[in-house]
Amino acid sequence: MWILLTLLAAFMQAWRNAFQSQLSKEVSVAGVTLARFIWAGPIAAVYLVGLYLWQDVGVPDFSGRFIGFILGASAMQILATGLMVKLFKQQNFAIGAGLAKSEAVVAAILGTVFFGTHLSPLGWSGVLLGGVAIFLMSAKQGLRSLSLNTVLIGLACGTSFALTSLWVREASLCLNIGFPHSAAWVLLFVISLQTLVLVSYLLLKDKSTLAALWQRPKLTLLTSTASCLGSIGWFSAMSLQAVPYVKTLGQVEVFFMILIATFWLKEKVKIKDMLGLVLIAMAAILVMWE
Structure with a gap:
């Protein structure tokens, strides 16, 4: 189930990033960030109501710890989205979103050190292999072409997304109801x-x-809808599986991003990216096998 949810999330996030990339050409960073959320709230509410019509599990207890994780995750996701929009303005669509995918490696490190996440040697291999693939794909003309500013923004974006994911999982685990209601x-x-x-x-x-x-x-609604559907997939998958595994498998989003960048945004993607795609596929196989 977590694999299917992650694939849904990756597909929808690729489209959300594409819509945000288009919107960023005409709207400020704050506006593009808001476009991700402004219509997503009603969609999320309808989804939650639908779950309760299907199975009424009662209203959960919202503890102070739960609220703390919600506040932290909300702030980090806003920051991460703003940083990703800045990346779009510095690199092309596929490269900008690719730099932010350092999230999986950062989530593995932070999860292990601070959140009690346990990864097997096979799991670590998949996470690190995926990180190497993303790093290789993020260089336009080789590693020397990456500016320090772009790398720092990319790492900050990935770290912010990683903290968002880790705190979302912790918030979900705080609730005394099961999946999928807790994630909703x-x-x-x-x-x-x-x-x-x-x-x-x-x-x-x-x-x-x-x-x-x-x-x-139209573009605002498309951004919000893709974002909400993607978040349903991410939040649900992370309530079932450790964040590093979910985010490593989620790197298959790069496949979707390259297709969108090539056929919809008409951007050129280099042949060398095929090596990165092969490595990402191998990383996904490792975490699914584990």
Whole structure:
């Protein structure tokens, strides 16, 4: 089940990144970040209601620990999304999103040190192999072509996404109800808080960005929908399996990104990226086999 959910998440996230990449050409970083969440809240609410109509498991206990993880995850995801938009402005679509995929390696390290995550030698092999693949694919003209600024933004983005994922899993495990309801509650809390924070900020500081999103309803709705469906997949998968395994398998998103970049965004992707794709496939096989 976690494998299917991860594949769904990776596919939808590739499209979300593509829509955000297009939107970033016309809207500020804060606006593109909000586009990820603004219509996702209602979709997440409908999904949660649907789960309760299917199986009523009662309302969970929301502890202080749960709220803490929700606050942390919400803040880190906003930061990570903003950093990814900055990457889009520095590199092309496939490369920018690829740099942010350092998330799997960072999640493995942080999870092992701070969250009690246990990875087998086979699991570590898959995670590290996936990290090497992403790093190779992130260099345009070889390793020397990567600027220090781009690498630092990419690592910061990956770290922020890793913390988001780890805290989302912890929040889900705090609830006294089972899968998939626990993941759906976490999703609704996180998206609602993020939407409230970003809309409040833009109302106070940058109303023109809200107007810009309003003038681009189709692209904004597509971004939110793809984001919410992807988050349903990620949150659900991470409630079933350790984050490093989920995120390593999730690197198959690069396959989808390259297809989208080539056939929809009309960007050129180098033949050398095929080596990275082979390594990612091997990494995915290792974590699924484990």
